[in-house]
Amino acid sequence: MIRFQHHTQFFTATNLNWLSCLQNDFHKQIVIEALRHRVKNNELTVNAFVIMPNHIHCIWQIHDSVRREEFQRDFLKFTARSILKFMLMNDDPLLLKLKVSAKDRKQQVWERNSLSIDLFTEEVFFQKLNYIHNNPLQPKWQLAVTPEDYFYSSAAFYEKGINDFDLLTHYKD
Numbered sequence: 001m002i003r004f005q006h007h008t009q010f011f012t013a014t015n016l017n018w019l020s021c022l023q024n025d026f027h028k029q030i031v032i033e034a035l036r037h038r039v040k041n042n043e044l045t046v047n048a049f050v051i052m053p054n055h056i057h058c059i060w061q062i063h064d065s066v067r068r069e070e071f072q073r074d075f076l077k078f079t080a081r082s083i084l085k086f087m088l089m090n091d092d093p094l095l096l097k098l099k100v101s102a103k104d105r106k107q108q109v110w111e112r113n114s115l116s117i118d119l120f121t122e123e124v125f126f127q128k129l130n131y132i133h134n135n136p137l138q139p140k141w142q143l144a145v146t147p148e149d150y151f152y153s154s155a156a157f158y159e160k161g162i163n164d165f166d167l168l169t170h171y172k173d
Contacts, residue, residue: 006068007118008061010128014111019097020053021109028152030082034075036167047171050132051152057132080109
């Protein structure tokens with residue numbers, strides 16, 4: 001496993017008011033591309049992820065050259081702007097529900113205060129890995145029959161060796 005000063009983390013970001021901003025596969029692809037860009041720039045190692053209709057979960061490790069707070073802020077800011085731009089281009093009715101009365105923005109995709117938890121033990125790492133991969137199977141969602149059937153997840157990478165996203169690093173590496 002790659003070792004950096006930052007611990008491996010479980011990261012969660014939810015859409016504003018739990019709206020399904022990530023229901024659209026193009027919006028999911030924006031998140032994938034943002035992660036891939038950070039991996040290729042050697043800023044991040046991604047061990048696992050799932051993109052749900054209204055939130056994302058990742059297990060990642062931010063590299064030493066990167067400040068965690070800045071990384072998370074910039075990642076969420078970039079994906080929000082890109083998603084909003086795509087929604088605007090496509091006259092998405094969800095845009096109206098994303099209006100906010102904030103000083104620095106008119107619309108907001110992500111809730112403030114995303115969650116980052118350092119994963120200090122293998123036991124907690126595997127608990128979060130299983131949680132991520134089983135998230136699409138929850139009765140509320142029923143997005144797949146098995147974890148590896150849900151495309152926007154790292155489950156197929158671990159279960160079948162399929163690396164469709166070119167951004168994942170196996171936790172054993």
